[in-house]
Amino acid sequence: MSDDRILITYLLTPSPGERAEDRARAIALEQTVELPEGCYPQRIRDSIVGRVENVERAGGARWRVTISYPSSLAGTEAPQLLNLLFGNISMQQGIVVEDVDLPERVLAGYAGPRFGIDGVRVACGDVRGRPLLCSAAKPVGLTPEELAERCGALARGGADIVKDDHGVMNQEPAPFRERVARCQEAVLRANAGTGGHTLYFPNVAAPRSQLEERVAVAREAGCEGVLVSPFLMGLDVLPALAASSGLILLAHPTFSGALSQPGHGLTPSFLFGRLLRILGADAVIYVNAGGRFPVSVEECSRINQRLREPWSRIRPALPVAGGGVDAASVPSWIERYGSDIMFLVGSSLYATDDLEGATRALATTLERQASV
């Protein structure tokens, strides 16, 4: 097989009575010519239709199938790649895209993270040897002043990054422009007091026509990064912002979940660990095991691995474990996940009467890691 082909490994659950080989062949057609056998020239059959490379049992009713596709189908454009990965087959059932091997010819289209793990650490004051701490100013419905007060408390407590809650966008109680000014001001004031380097990342989720303006507002306010929700805004927003914004991109998983359901979809380790990384996220929030969302710790470890491991010339991106990470559980997660990670902790800090104090306690726990 040529090095120039895209290899996709699927976990299939064939319908009752359906042969795994037939299902595999149907996918190879659906994702390419979208026509029955024989309704296209022989040349297309040889050069374009996916080739079923391997079919094997994967336990229970599941089969692991590998299909290869010519790299020209994806070329170097993200919508082509996404369509090849999970276009029409998304509308079927029982298909999990487990992993994808992209040849250099396809990877060449993706610059990946502009800052990556190292760039995020440098921006946070060249923090080394310990996990980073992220929290959010919340909830939606507060005024800019109230959100800024929480930003200040989190910054004084020693959070490395304070982000807008992902649901805080441009609602009446706290319009974007005013909120960014107040929150950034509060974080800078806190830094001036503590000598710290906390960064404030505003949420730039916006209608397409307003995105550029919001990013400009964030940059002009002095923010060094932004929160982006690529599943809400279109995955292709990441390469666009990575190329043009000059800002660190922290990706939020909202609206992603239907894409990675257990029996059908893209695995979290592929979606968060590979796809968001090549698309240009510098730090990737995923929902951690043991929180409010159903995901296994093994899968989370795979996400961490995918984001960190060497991969062509694509910079590593920082894993961000969130979605119900309790402050008290952080030490055990560090033991499992290591130090090259950021923890997104919200509720358990807010549940105390002392946001600043609870943040400081957690930050101190993380600091101790640096000297272990």
Add this chain to the structure above:
Amino acid sequence: MSDDRILITYLLTPSPGERAEDRARAIALEQTVELPEGCYPQRIRDSIVGRVENVERAGGARWRVTISYPSSLAGTEAPQLLNLLFGNISMQQGIVVEDVDLPERVLAGYAGPRFGIDGVRVACGDVRGRPLLCSAAKPVGLTPEELAERCGALARGGADIVKDDHGVMNQEPAPFRERVARCQEAVLRANAGTGGHTLYFPNVAAPRSQLEERVAVAREAGCEGVLVSPFLMGLDVLPALAASSGLILLAHPTFSGALSQPGHGLTPSFLFGRLLRILGADAVIYVNAGGRFPVSVEECSRINQRLREPWSRIRPALPVAGGGVDAASVPSWIERYGSDIMFLVGSSLYATDDLEGATRALATTLERQASV
């Protein structure tokens, strides 16, 4: 309850041992404050947190739950609405968004289809009283000349709209600019011969930075509409193009499927019938029952109804039944769905040795509907 609230009806499958009421309350928190009870001011509890309005059994292990939210959470911006509809809860399981009642204050943010059913009929030569016929130039891998030849055959046969296949974007064998020129030319030549009004809609799926240029190329070539894949490119691409392109938008469902799986997601009738309509699709392709994708005929009828029915000042959009509609089955679908529809027929025309003749036969069947 105020007229100013967003009402969302969910079908829930609670986890074993979980009360439906508790699950409903958890959703009301997750989709708003994203904090446990008590970790936010009383004012926010009263004004922002979703209110569980109704909980009732829906058969089997399912419950129908209605939660209302203040319209300010969605405001008039699409990313805010999408996040409220299925943001963080997308990452959970057993939640189907069945229907949504949007107050005028939210609808005011959406212009809806610029052309709608009537505009599409006018553009196709003021076709009245019969369903429209759409087909695709395919497969990917052909040269611009070969695709243009198929466009010509489909146009001479009497298709109303000939679109690019959704997987044909900007790959090496048929780069966008050259393909659009050849295909549009072939359709215009066919029209000159037949006196017909066939339209060619190129597929503008593109990296964000190139979208505007592709739309301009299509417009300058004289195309009156384009194929758009909002699930690949971000749903918000529809209002952006509806406002700026001046072109008819034909929406393709590729990459949508994970969003509407049977036990978790947005129902097809909401996703295709309501959401794409307010976002500005003039014609909406959905996968029809009886084809290659699992969907019920009742749900397809509901999509048709949602797209056509009066809804505030939002124009009706044209339902487009596709995804394996066989030419031979079209008369029975007309009986069921009525005439205000477009059929997207591909494979069964290509499976004959005579693309033009097969198209003509189907077009004649549809013509006869006009005089029934």
